[in-house]
Amino acid sequence: MGIQRYSASLDTTITNAYEMNLSTRATGANMGLADTLEVFSIYGQASTSSSELSRILIKFPVSGATYTIGADRDSGKIPKSGSVNFYLRMYNAEHPFTLPKDYSLNISALTRSWEEGYGLDMDEYSDLTYDDVGANWINAASGSAPATLLNAIDCQGLAQNDAFTMTVPAAAGGDAVAHQFVFDNTTDINALSDTTGFGISMTVASSYELMAAALVDAINGTANSAVQYGGAAIGAGSTLTAGTLGLTAAVTSTTKVTLTMDDGGAAGNVANVLAANTGFENGLLLESSFAGGGNDWVTEGGDYYSDTSSSFSASFSDGTENIETDITQLVEQWLDSAGNVLGSKTNYGVAIMFPSAQEAASRSYYTKKFFARSSQYVLKRPVIEARWDSARKDHTGDFYLSSSLASATENLNTIYMYNNIRGQLRNIPSPVATGEILVSVHSGSLDNTTPSGEKLLLPVGSGVKTVGDFNITGGCTPTGSGIYSASFAYASSSITTIYPVWHLSGTLYHTGSAITVKTFDSDDYNPHPNYVSTITNLRDSYCTEEKTTRFRLYVRQKDWGPNVYTKASREVVPSEIIEDAYYRIYRTVDEFEVVAYGTGSTNHTRLSYDTSGSYFDFPVDILEAGYMYAFKFLYKMPDGNYREQPETFKFRVD
Numbered sequence: 001m002g003i004q005r006y007s008a009s010l011d012t013t014i015t016n017a018y019e020m021n022l023s024t025r026a027t028g029a030n031m032g033l034a035d036t037l038e039v040f041s042i043y044g045q046a047s048t049s050s051s052e053l054s055r056i057l058i059k060f061p062v063s064g065a066t067y068t069i070g071a072d073r074d075s076g077k078i079p080k081s082g083s084v085n086f087y088l089r090m091y092n093a094e095h096p097f098t099l100p101k102d103y104s105l106n107i108s109a110l111t112r113s114w115e116e117g118y119g120l121d122m123d124e125y126s127d128l129t130y131d132d133v134g135a136n137w138i139n140a141a142s143g144s145a146p147a148t149l150l151n152a153i154d155c156q157g158l159a160q161n162d163a164f165t166m167t168v169p170a171a172a173g174g175d176a177v178a179h180q181f182v183f184d185n186t187t188d189i190n191a192l193s194d195t196t197g198f199g200i201s202m203t204v205a206s207s208y209e210l211m212a213a214a215l216v217d218a219i220n221g222t223a224n225s226a227v228q229y230g231g232a233a234i235g236a237g238s239t240l241t242a243g244t245l246g247l248t249a250a251v252t253s254t255t256k257v258t259l260t261m262d263d264g265g266a267a268g269n270v271a272n273v274l275a276a277n278t279g280f281e282n283g284l285l286l287e288s289s290f291a292g293g294g295n296d297w298v299t300e301g302g303d304y305y306s307d308t309s310s311s312f313s314a315s316f317s318d319g320t321e322n323i324e325t326d327i328t329q330l331v332e333q334w335l336d337s338a339g340n341v342l343g344s345k346t347n348y349g350v351a352i353m354f355p356s357a358q359e360a361a362s363r364s365y366y367t368k369k370f371f372a373r374s375s376q377y378v379l380k381r382p383v384i385e386a387r388w389d390s391a392r393k394d395h396t397g398d399f400y401l402s403s404s405l406a407s408a409t410e411n412l413n414t415i416y417m418y419n420n421i422r423g424q425l426r427n428i429p430s431p432v433a434t435g436e437i438l439v440s441v442h443s444g445s446l447d448n449t450t451p452s453g454e455k456l457l458l459p460v461g462s463g464v465k466t467v468g469d470f471n472i473t474g475g476c477t478p479t480g481s482g483i484y485s486a487s488f489a490y491a492s493s494s495i496t497t498i499y500p501v502w503h504l505s506g507t508l509y510h511t512g513s514a515i516t517v518k519t520f521d522s523d524d525y526n527p528h529p530n531y532v533s534t535i536t537n538l539r540d541s542y543c544t545e546e547k548t549t550r551f552r553l554y555v556r557q558k559d560w561g562p563n564v565y566t567k568a569s570r571e572v573v574p575s576e577i578i579e580d581a582y583y584r585i586y587r588t589v590d591e592f593e594v595v596a597y598g599t600g601s602t603n604h605t606r607l608s609y610d611t612s613g614s615y616f617d618f619p620v621d622i623l624e625a626g627y628m629y630a631f632k633f634l635y636k637m638p639d640g641n642y643r644e645q646p647e648t649f650k651f652r653v654d
Contacts, residue, residue, distance in 0.1 A: 001548055001617040002390035002604040003595060004078055005089075005383040006069055008373040009061045010116040010349065013038045014302065015054040016137045019125055022046045026125030027300070030134035032117030035375045036093045037382075039105060040367040041354045053359055055302060056370070057114055057135060058090075059349025060384045062334045069386065070335055076480050081337035084388040085602050086330075088312075088350070090323040091380035093369040099319040100365040106355050107323075109310035109330055110348040111303045114140040140295050140303075144264030147172070147293025152274060154284050155212040156255040158183050160202060162279025166219075166245065172270050172290075173263035174246030180277070181218065183211065189228050199228040208255045215257055219249035247273075256286070265294030304351045309333065309342040313355075319368065323352075331384065378624035379587070379594060387604035390617070392416065392483075396515055397611035398577040402459065402491045403520040412462050414487040415439070416610070417502050417510050425482030428509060434479045437504050439463070439472040439486040444497040448514060451499035462487040474502075490517060513611070527638045530558035531576065533647050535631065541652040544621045553581070553607065553614040553633070575613030580636035582606055583616055588628045588650060597634050599642065623653045 012032040016025050022045065031038075042052040061068040069086075072078045088107060117134015119127030129136045153164070163182040168174020180197040182189070189199030198218040204226035205214045217224035221244070228234045252258040261268035271289040297303050305311060310330045314323045327350075329342055336344035354365055371380040395413040402411040417437075419428055427433050441458065442451035455470035463472035463486045474486030484502065492498075500512040536554045555576040582597045582605045598605035607614040623629060631649040634642050 001077075001619060002388055002598065002606065003622075004072065004386045004619060005622045006060050006067075006386070008058050008382045010114075011037055011056070011058040011373050011382065012114075012116050012119075012135055013054055013056055013122065014135055014137045015052070015125070016301065017042070017052040017054060017125070018046045018050070025137075027137035028128045028139075029121070029125035030117035030119030030127055030129040030136050031122050032115075032134050033120050033374055034122050035372050036095075036122070036369045037090075037352075037372045038122060038367055038369050039352055039354065040100075041359045041361070041365040043362055043364045045364075049362075051359070053301065053353070054367070056352040057110065057302065057349060058352065058373075058382055059110075059347065062331065062347040069331065069384070072386075073335065073337075076478060078386050079388050079478060081332050081335070081339055084328075084386050085326055086328045086332075087385045087387060088323055088325045088327050088382075089385050090352075090370040090382045091377075092320050092322050093371045093375075093380075094320075095367070095369050098364075098366040100316070100368060101319040102317055103319070103358060103365055104313050104315045104355060105323070105352055105368070107312040107314060107325060107327065107350050107352050108304040108306065109333075109345060110351055111305060112140055112297075113348055115142060138296060138300055140297050142295060144294040144296065145292060146261040146264045147266075147268030147270070147290035148261070149259040149273070149287050149290045151252060151256040152259045152285065152287045153212075153215065153257040154255055154286055155208045155215060155257070157284065158202070158208060158211055159279055160184055161188075162284070163277035164280040164285060165275040165277060166273060167275070168246040168261075168273055169270060172246055172261055172268045175244050178275075179245065181215065183279075186234050190233050192228065192230075194230075197230070199234070201226045201228070201234050204234060209251075212251050212255045212257055216249040216251055219245060219247070219257075219259075259290070261290065261293060266296040266298045268293035269298065302351045302353075305345075310345060316368070323370070327384070379592060387598065387602040389603040389606055390608070391603065391606040392608040392610075393579075394608070394610035396512070397574060397613075398518070398609070399490070399515045400518050400520055401493055402489045405520045405522060408461060408489075411489045412487050413490060414485055415500055415512065415515070417484045417512065419482045419484065419510075421482075427476060427480060427482050428484075432476075432484075432504055432509070434476045437474050437476075437484050437486075437502055437509070439474050439488075440470055440501050440503065441472075441488075441490070442499045442501060443495045444499060444514060448497045451501060451511060456492055456495065456498070459489050459491050461489045464488050493519075529638070531555050531578070531635065531645060532558050533633055533645050535649045538649055538651060541654050542620050543654050544623065544625055547619060547621045548617050549620050550615055550617050551631070552612065553616075555581075555614065574611075577609050578607070578614060578635050580606065581614055582634045582642075583618075584632050584634070585618070585629055586632075587624075588630050594623065594629065597642075599634065620653065625653050628652045 016027050019026050037056045038054050039056050040054045063070045078084050114135040115133050121127045133142045165178050165180050167178045170176045183200050183202055186201045186203040189201050192199045200214045205211045214224045214226040218227045247259050247261050249257050249259055269290050274285050276285050312325050312327055314325045332340050333342050333345040334347040373381050375381050394416045396415050399413050440455040443453050445452040458464045472486045472488045474484055477485045496517045498515050502510040533555045536552045584597045585595045586593045607616045633645045637643050
């Protein structure tokens with residue numbers, strides 16, 4: 001197929017722009033249901049040095065059971081890592097406002113989850129988030145969960161004089177004072193004079209479970225007969241005012257204590273709150289950093305990676321360009337694919353913004369808009385487009401004798417076996433399965449209708465491993481597809497009709513049809529052929545529920561004329577094989593290009609061929625219903641240049 005698209009699952013715009021009054025910033029505005037997405041950098045509008053920014057957040061379906069990149073890879077619909085590229089595609093939305101020129105946009109992976117929201121207003125920013133769902137400049141999502149340090153302290157194995165210190169910074173809701181917690185006997189605890197310390201009597205709290213309970217009461221400001229605060233005696237009931245420390249403790253596993261910030265928000269995601277003193281160096285402080293705090297961005301305007309493996313750039317000279325950026329290495333991190341050396345990342349999507357230097361510049365970049373996932377223009381909604389070379393070159397109908405005119409690679413022929421079981425391609429069961437299979441080549445019978453005689457000796461190369469080998473080693477390509485291939489050179493000039501036989505361990509699996517051996521030959525003139533092409537199975541209309549559809553192309557030279565025998569016998573003239581042919585598709589009403597010719601590094605629109613000629617699979621479900629579309633074809637000519645064919649093949653999608 002060579003191409004598959006995955007529509008965005010979430011998108012929104014966040015901004016710190018001023019409202020119409022030029023005094024209040026719209027940092028609480030949500031635009032999750034707007035039909036466009038907007039990025040800008042405006043300088044000096046509210047004052048001589050004011051800065052207003054807008055950024056885009058967008059996420060795509062990577063994991064999940066159906067209609068996701070991961071599910072399609074697991075099912076073999078798209079290739080494994082290293083054989084496919086992923087492009088972020090977003091389409092320019094025209095607008096009447098000033099458009100920047102000669103700039104770039106950063107595309108960076110987000111580091112946390114966020115909510116899309118239901119806001120629409122991109123002019124006056126009247127749709128606010130607050131307690132409702134949706135990201136804005138300050139909040140990633142609704143609510144404000146407190147940060148937690150799970151099983152932070154373990155009282156199991158405490159000894160006399162063991163101690164630790166807790167300091168909660170003011171930004172996280174604490175008093176920024178270092179409070180010490182000391183476990184000792186009652187006499188020593190009563191002698192403490194540190195007014196910021198807690199003494200927990202191991203005499204009164206005589207088990208590790210009771211010590212954990214006493215520690216929780218000390219932190220929470222609850223009276224406990226085993227706790228002394230400041231200079232008060234054990235059991236006097238003197239406690240710390242609840243909330244002073246800025247967090248709450250709870251026993252979560254017999255002797256283990258979990259700490260939770262009193263205030264919600266990302267400010268509570270702090271490290272080094274606990275410091276080990278005597279005894280606690282030996283693993284009793286189990287965790288060190290609070291996490292999961294609130295739904296505020298740690299940094300206003302979004303939290304994202306800046307490393308090169310998950311940061312990309314898109315350039316705009318005229319300003320009206322679309323985004324078409326290769327983000328393969330990030331998608332492979334999201335998938336945590338086999339062989340990925342960049343490390344895995346959770347898929348939170350990407351942020352799109354001006355680079356920091358341009359956001360801080362003393363000039364304006366005004367506004368660039370893209371169509372959003374809710375746009376009425378279906379084909380202009382943002383997608384991740386998977387591209388790969390799916391061309392399968394089956395030389396069964398284009399098989400050549402080895403020649404000194406060609407290189408070793410060009411002398412190789414690849415043949416295929418399609419294991420079709422009740423209309424479905426299936427792997428051959430063990431011992432073949434997805435492993436190796438052997439192919440031997442035989443001459444034809446006297447009338448060339450069946451294979452005959454012994455296996456033919458083959459020259460070493462590709463699937464022929466050693467001198468004197470009569471077998472070609474083939475395999476399943478791609479793995480799990482039920483399609484098997486084998487590549488080899490053929491050098492027996494006296495035998496021009498051959499039969500491939502697929503077998504392994506004494507079991508015959510398939511005898512192929514007769515292969516006619518052609519010969520390479522040079523010309524006395526510079527060839528410049530013209531072709532006539534037609535899609536033999538093209539229908540007037542298709543529906544999107546058909547999903548992937550196969551189209552077959554018949555090609556002949558334009559000046560071809562059948563001889564008397566061909567006319568009389570009505571012999572079917574085989575299609576010309578075009579080694580490198582590509583398709584494009586566009587919408588006829590406005591010539592909007594849905595898929596361009598894929599002649600670049602990915603070759604994702606290159607046609608396959610077999611004994612019946614060229615063909616390609618196209619995902620009809622990516623097209624918008626209610627329109628007419630057209631295919632065009634591009635052939636690579638003998639001189640290495642590409643020539644677009646004159647025919648246009650139109651069809652409707654309903």
